[in-house]
Structure formats: structure tokens, C-alpha cells
Amino acid sequence: MAVSPEGAPCWADAMFDDIEGAKDFYGAVLGWTFGETSPESGDYTQAYADGRAVAAVVPTVPGQEGSSQWCLYFAARDAADVAARIRDNGGELLMEPMRVGDFGTMCLARDPGGVVFGLWQAGTHEGFGAMAEPGAYCWAEVFTREPEKSDAFFPAVFSYRSRQLEGGMDFRIYDLGERSVLGRMRMTDDFPPEVPPYINVYFTVADCDEAVSRATERGGVLRFGPMDTPFGRFAAISDPQGADFSVIDVTATTGEMPRTTDVD
Numbered sequence: 001m002a003v004s005p006e007g008a009p010c011w012a013d014a015m016f017d018d019i020e021g022a023k024d025f026y027g028a029v030l031g032w033t034f035g036e037t038s039p040e041s042g043d044y045t046q047a048y049a050d051g052r053a054v055a056a057v058v059p060t061v062p063g064q065e066g067s068s069q070w071c072l073y074f075a076a077r078d079a080a081d082v083a084a085r086i087r088d089n090g091g092e093l094l095m096e097p098m099r100v101g102d103f104g105t106m107c108l109a110r111d112p113g114g115v116v117f118g119l120w121q122a123g124t125h126e127g128f129g130a131m132a133e134p135g136a137y138c139w140a141e142v143f144t145r146e147p148e149k150s151d152a153f154f155p156a157v158f159s160y161r162s163r164q165l166e167g168g169m170d171f172r173i174y175d176l177g178e179r180s181v182l183g184r185m186r187m188t189d190d191f192p193p194e195v196p197p198y199i200n201v202y203f204t205v206a207d208c209d210e211a212v213s214r215a216t217e218r219g220g221v222l223r224f225g226p227m228d229t230p231f232g233r234f235a236a237i238s239d240p241q242g243a244d245f246s247v248i249d250v251t252a253t254t255g256e257m258p259r260t261t262d263v264d
Contacts, residue, residue: 003122004075007158007176009140010127011073011120012201013056014243019043022057025239029215030135030203049135054128068243070201072140073118074158075127079105082119082157089156111153113146114197132204138248139202141183150184163260173260200236201245208233208249228254
């Protein structure tokens, strides 16, 4: 696949205390296979769906055990320029732009409401080798208790246009050109106070209910769903190490697309 335009989600990875357990779980639930690892790369291990790179798993950094969570990376033409915009708009850099060999340049950041995300300036590693196919990334949503902060921050950093979902749910869609690339959901009281804001990553599956069964049989926890929507049948899951993600069957759509209103 070609290099993603700036601001488009382009990669996802997660740290795990039990890396072999994570590989077993996601291999069973999403059908992933895994590449070779080496100590020189920090045992960073790419996951593949039908032979194409779709994500990566990596051992937890010492001192950060027990904090498994998926991290979504946004494409950057120049990571240093985007990092400057992050600072200028109230965000925090957790890791300054860092060259990763010939693969590219990465950066980790946090928005003013506490949502952690990454930047990726592509080198030889261009990002997702597949999207919206079984086992591959499909969509993501910012879950935050301070939506006004995210709504100001992300469009300023990535030049998104914003649309608000009509109706009772506080949900916003960020568009890049004519393409919708990210959602933003207000966290309600249904989320325990100890759950931090985060970006929920959706992976595509051929059958949502089967994926949920495989996940729960292997120690995952069903948090929500399965539920039918105009976008597909989806469910929210926590893996056995506490990392949250969702699965969605994009072929099982029900109902009409919701109406949205452009936001200035």
C-alpha cells in the first residue's frame, strides 16, 4: 500500500507482559500469524493477516507492567513538524520523534484530555499492508471525558473537518478530505473512573459472533455487544491482559446511516 496521507491512521501496536500469550490470543481471535523477533529490535513482532502486515506486539517496557493498551499511529510527512503542532495546541510529547533505522520515524504523544497516540513518518515501513479485510485494522474512536479538548486538538494538528452525529449520542466524526478517518465518543458514567481516555481500535472479522466466542473462550472479556449498526456488526472486548479493542464484520450492516451536521 502507498504511504498514507498525513493524519490518516497508518499503524497500531501494543505492549504486553506476556507476549506469547498475546500472540496465542490474537492468532486465535483474528487469525494473525507473526514474524520473527530479535533482541536488537526490542522483540518488536509484526502481525500478519493473509501475509500482509496489520499490527505489531512488543514486550512491556520494564516498570510499565500491567498497562497493556493498543496505540494508534497517525501518518506524518514530517514527524518533527507535527510534533511542534502537538505542543502548540496543548498536547504533550511522551517521546520525541525518534528514527527507527530505515523503517521510519516514530513519536508518542498525548492530547490535552489524556488520549495517547503515536505518529509515524514512513521509511521502508509504510504502515498497514491491508485495511478493512479480515484480521486488519478498520476504524478507531477517541474515547474521552473531555470531548471539547479533543475536538479542538485533533483538527488543529491534522487539518480534519468535523461532523457531529445528530441525536442523543455525543459522537463526532473527523474527516480527512472526503474520507472519514476517526471517531470521537464522549465517555459516559458507564466507564469506571479508573479507565483512562484512550483510542479504541477496530479490527475486521468475517463473523463478529464467532470472534467474540473465540475471544471469551481464551480469557477475553466481552464489554459491549455484539450489536448491529449501519457500519457493521461489532463488539467491544478486553483481551486477557486488559488491552481494549473492538471487532467488526463490515459486511453485516443494518439500518440507515445516521445523519450528521458539519461543525465549523
